[in-house]
Structures are given as structure tokens and as C-alpha cells.
Amino acid sequence: MGSNHEVHIEVNGELRTCTTEARTSLADFLRDQLGLTGTHLGCEHGVCGACTVLLNGTPIRSCIMLAAQADGQSVTTIEGLSGPDGELNGVQEAFCKTHALQCGFCTPGMVLAVQALVDNVPEPTQQDIDDAIGGNICRCTGYVQIREAIELVLGDVAKVRTSDDATVGAR
Amino acid sequence: MKPVDFELHRPETLSEAIALLAEHGEDGKVLAGGQSLVPLLNFRLARPEHLIDLGRIASLTAIRRTPQRLIIGAMVTHAQAERSVAVAQGAPLMARAFPHIAHQAIRARGTVGGSIAHGDPAAEMTAVAVALEAIMVAVGPRGTREIPARDFFIANLVTALDHDEVLTEVRIVPPAGPTGAAFEEVARRQGDFALVGAGAQVRLAQDGTIADIRICLTGVSATPHRALEAEAVLIGHAISPESTQTAADATRDVLNPSSDLHATADYRRDVAGTLVSRVVKTAVQRATFDTTSAA
Numbered sequence: 202m203g204s205n206h207e208v209h210i211e212v213n214g215e216l217r218t219c220t221t222e223a224r225t226s227l228a229d230f231l232r233d234q235l236g237l238t239g240t241h242l243g244c245e246h247g248v249c250g251a252c253t254v255l256l257n258g259t260p261i262r263s264c265i266m267l268a269a270q271a272d273g274q275s276v277t278t279i280e281g282l283s284g285p286d287g288e289l290n291g292v293q294e295a296f297c298k299t300h301a302l303q304c305g306f307c308t309p310g311m312v313l314a315v316q317a318l319v320d321n322v323p324e325p326t327q328q329d330i331d332d333a334i335g336g337n338i339c340r341c342t343g344y345v346q347i348r349e350a351i352e353l354v355l356g357d358v359a360k361v362r363t364s365d366d367a368t369v370g371a372r
Numbered sequence: 373m374k375p376v377d378f379e380l381h382r383p384e385t386l387s388e389a390i391a392l393l394a395e396h397g398e399d400g401k402v403l404a405g406g407q408s409l410v411p412l413l414n415f416r417l418a419r420p421e422h423l424i425d426l427g428r429i430a431s432l433t434a435i436r437r438t439p440q441r442l443i444i445g446a447m448v449t450h451a452q453a454e455r456s457v458a459v460a461q462g463a464p465l466m467a468r469a470f471p472h473i474a475h476q477a478i479r480a481r482g483t484v485g486g487s488i489a490h491g492d493p494a495a496e497m498t499a500v501a502v503a504l505e506a507i508m509v510a511v512g513p514r515g516t517r518e519i520p521a522r523d524f525f526i527a528n529l530v531t532a533l534d535h536d537e538v539l540t541e542v543r544i545v546p547p548a549g550p551t552g553a554a555f556e557e558v559a560r561r562q563g564d565f566a567l568v569g570a571g572a573q574v575r576l577a578q579d580g581t582i583a584d585i586r587i588c589l590t591g592v593s594a595t596p597h598r599a600l601e602a603e604a605v606l607i608g609h610a611i612s613p614e615s616t617q618t619a620a621d622a623t624r625d626v627l628n629p630s631s632d633l634h635a636t637a638d639y640r641r642d643v644a645g646t647l648v649s650r651v652v653k654t655a656v657q658r659a660t661f662d663t664t665s666a667a
């Protein structure tokens with residue numbers, strides 16, 4: 202029989218203690234046990250990026266991580282980005298302004314991937330931007346407006362330096 | 373898309389993990405980053421009754437460098453190794469391969485040891501291990517074994533690891549002298565497993581000839597391919613357009629890849645040759661740069 206596990210996970214700044222089955226993915230835990238349905242499930246095998254959440258600030262696929270593996274760690278979902286009254290944060294605002302979504306299915310994962318880029322990479326290159334969202338599939342937008350959203354949120358479009366082979370190889 | 377019920381164990385030491393594997397025998401399976409195993413669980417292609425998660429064993433997450441060796445703990449993530457200066461210096465080919473593995477979010481969880489233990493001949497780390505003659509250290513109830521890469525990969529997804537053994541670390545001998553490396557792939561989509569991938573690591577002698585060369589290919593055979601035939605053409609000489617062409621042809625001659633939905637055998641063979649000549653040229657350029665910057 203499967204085992205049950207008590208997990209202590211900080212979700213969007215709040216410590217949550219729950220019991221979960223060993224086989225429960227972090228995505229199902231967030232959606233079904235905590236009711237945070239902003240985390241979307243597309244493929245459930247790591248390919249599409251819809252289920253992206255931040256684990257200790259880094260994007261991961263919540264469909265291929267067990268909830269029990271997140272014990273003692275910090276998770277940020279899309280619900281964690283907006284303000285107390287639902288005010289959009291900078292990245293979300295930029296997605297609105299540039300029409301970077303249509304159906305919105307990929308958007309939570311996409312926004313979190315971009316949030317991590319903004320938080321973790323000072324002066325990202327075009328290559329950094331493409332790498333940050335390269336694992337997130339969008340069937341609607343064609344990505345052009347998503348890149349525009351990122352450039353908008355990064356402030357000055359001109360600041361986004363064009364990358365060369367040297368920067369790719371050096372990483 | 374839910375896994376079959378299983379029992380999860382989260383040991384804090386290696387000896388506990390090995391005891392659990394011994395206890396559960398064929399019903400037990402190691403869980404590392406889960407980036408290959410959890411998809412298989414979700415599809416119910418794997419149905420282990422006991423999963424032994426190595427995620428709490430701190431001793432497996434270190435990268436260490438001695439004068440003779442680079443030692444990468446099995447639970448070092450792709451992302452951690454990708455950023456490591458010790459890896460960039462001690463295993464330049466490995467460092468060049470990471471950006472080709474999946475996407476950032478997968479590299480954040482997937483591990484070097486998991487990739488090698490999984491034994492997929494399409495995976496970059498298996499090919500790098502073969503090219504760099506890595507030694508895999510396995511610990512089990514019968515003690516510790518050091519398994520050279522050429523004996524480690526037995527067939528597609530089959531390795532020399534016994535079911536009750538844990539891969540604990542990967543050892544690589546760092547290059548001595550001006551060295552350059554390159555990795556290139558042809559994939560259907562960026563981040564997918566490549567149709568064919570090729571890597572080369574080259575060390576130059578003082579006169580600019582090739583003193584040491586390692587070439588590997590992914591996706592062309594049941595086990596990761598070391599392109600000894602191309603290495604034999606190039607070693608001891610300075611490269612020229614003719615020699616890289618001959619090396620490419622030598623590779624095409626020996627390969628017998630399979631056809632599938634994504635590419636025919638002929639296409640894979642052709643791409644493999646082209647990638648071999650490209651990575652060799654780039655690796656030599658980088659080694660030359662290494663010579664001049666060291667001088």
C-alpha cells in the first residue's frame with residue numbers, strides 16, 4: 202500500500218502543513234489539496250511547462266515533482282504574485298499591456314518563468330530571455346508578444362543586449 | 373495520469389538508502405531528480421512498490437576537485453554543475469553539454485547521476501561519460517565498485533548497476549594542457565532529446581597538433597557512441613578541412629543508427645558526420661584560444 206506523508210511547505214509565504222499520499226504530485230497537491238488552481242496541468246510529463254511553479258525562487262515542473270519532495274521548501278504559485286486585493290504585479294501588468302495571452306492556459310507558468318528571470322538575472326540577454334521561456338509552450342500567441350512583455354518589464358528595450366556565441370558558451 | 377500507489381522512503385544517509393534497497397529487492401527503485409522517473413510513473417510505465425528518494429542525502433550533492441580528479445556527486449543537479457567553475461575546468465566537454473539538456477526548469481531538478489544511471493543513449497551525460505572515460509562509483513550491500521564508462525552502458529536504458537546499488541559519484545580525470553570543447557545537436561524542438569548530438573574535447577600539443585581528442589555521439593546507437601574512428605583520423609595532426617571531412621566520413625561509415633518517426637537512419641548518419649566535423653573545429657578553436665590566453 203502507498204504511504205502517507207506529513208509535509209510542511211511554505212506556499213506563497215504561508216506555512217502549510219498537510220498530509221499527502223506519496224504518489225501525489227506537487228501540482229495535484231497545490232490544486233486539489235490547497236485549492237490553488239492557478240497552477241495548470243497540460244501534459245503531466247514535464248514537456249509543456251503549464252505547471253511551472255517556483256521552488257525556492259527557481260522554476261520547476263510541479264507535475265513531475267512529488268509533493269513529499271517539497272517538504273521543508275518554499276513554493277511560489279501564480280496566486281502568490283498578485284497583491285492582497287488581486288492587484289497585478291509588474292510582470293502580470295506587462296503581459297496585459299502587450300496582449301501576451303489569449304486563452305491564458307500557459308500564462309501562469311509563463312509569468313512565473315519570467316518572474317524568475319526578472320528576480321535572478323541582472324541585465325538578461327535575448328538568449329537569456331529565450332532560455333527562460335523556452336521550456337513553456339504557448340499554442341496561441343506565437344511568443345512575440347510574450348517577448349515584448351518581458352522587454353517591457355525589464356524596463357528599457359534597448360537594455361536587452363543581443364547575445365553572441367560567447368555568452369551562450371560561457372554559461 | 374496518476375502513478376500507482378507506492379511507498380516513499382526519504383533516508384538521510386547513504387547506508388540507510390542501501391539498507392532500504394536491500395530490504396525491498398526488485399520492488400524498490402531509487403528516486404533522484406525524478407525528471408525521467410516521475411514521467412514514467414505518471415504513465416504507469418514504471419510501477420515500483422517502494423521509492424527510495426536520495427534527495428535528503430547531503431553527501432551526494434558535492435562537486436570536488438583534487439589535482440588528479442574532478443568528482444561529481446550523483447545528486448548534483450544539471451543546473452548546479454552547469455554553473456560550476458570546477459566542472460568548466462575539469463570537464464570542459466561536460467560543461468558545454470548542459471545547455472543542451474532539456475530546459476532550465478528540468479535542469480534545476482534533474483541530476484548528473486540520475487542521467488547516467490538512467491542510461492539513455494540519447495542523453496548528453498551518458499555520451500560525455502564515455503568520451504571522458506568517467507569512472508562511476510556504485511555502492512551496494514556487497515561494497516563499493518568503480519565501473520569505467522566503457523563497461524557501464526550495456527544497452528538502451530540498461531547499465532551495469534545492480535538494482536540494489538546506488539551510483540554515488542562520477543570521477544573524471546581533468547585535462548592537462550590547453551583544452552577546448554564543443555557540443556552541438558540537431559533536435560526537433562529546442563530542449564527536446566536531440567535526433568543526434570555530438571561533442572568533442574581536444575587538447576593541443578605545443579606545435580598545435582592534437583595531443584588528445586575525445587569525440588562522442590548521442591542518439592545513434594543503443595549505447596552512447598565514442599567516435600574512436602574519427603579520433604584515430606585526427607590525433608597527432610593539426611586539423612585541416614580535409615581531415616575533419618575524413619573524420620566525418622569515418623564516423624558515417626561505422627554508424628548504424630535506427631529510423632523512427634522523427635528521422636531516417638540515413639539522415640541521422642549524415643547529420644552525425646556533419647556534427648563531428650563542426651564540434652572538432654570549434655573545440656580546436658577554443659583550445660587554441662586557451663593556448664594563447666595561457667601564454
Ligand SMILES: Cc1cc2nc3c(=O)[nH]c(=O)nc-3n(C[C@H](O)[C@H](O)[C@H](O)COP(=O)(O)OP(=O)(O)OC[C@H]3O[C@@H](n4cnc5c(N)ncnc54)[C@H](O)[C@@H]3O)c2cc1C
Nearest residue numbers: 247402404405406407408409474482483486487489495539
Ligand atoms: C521534457 C523533458 C526533456 C528532457 N530532455 C532531456 C535531454 O534533452 N537530454 C537529457 O539528457 N535528459 C533530458 N531529460 C531527462 C533529464 O535530464 C533527467 O534529469 C535525467 O534523465 C534523469 O535524472 P534524474 O535525476 O531526474 O533521475 P530520476 O528520474 O530520478 O531517475 C532516473 C533513473 O535512474 C535511476 N537513478 C537515479 N539516480 C540514481 C542513483 N544515484 N543510483 C542508482 N540509480 C539511480 C532511477 O531509479 C531511475 O531509474 C528530459 C526530461 C524531460 C521531462
Ligand code: FES
Nearest residue numbers: 243244245250264
Ligand atoms: S503539465 Fe507539467 S510540464 Fe506539462
Ligand code: FES
Nearest residue numbers: 303305339340341
Ligand atoms: S495563451 Fe493560450 S496557450 Fe498561451
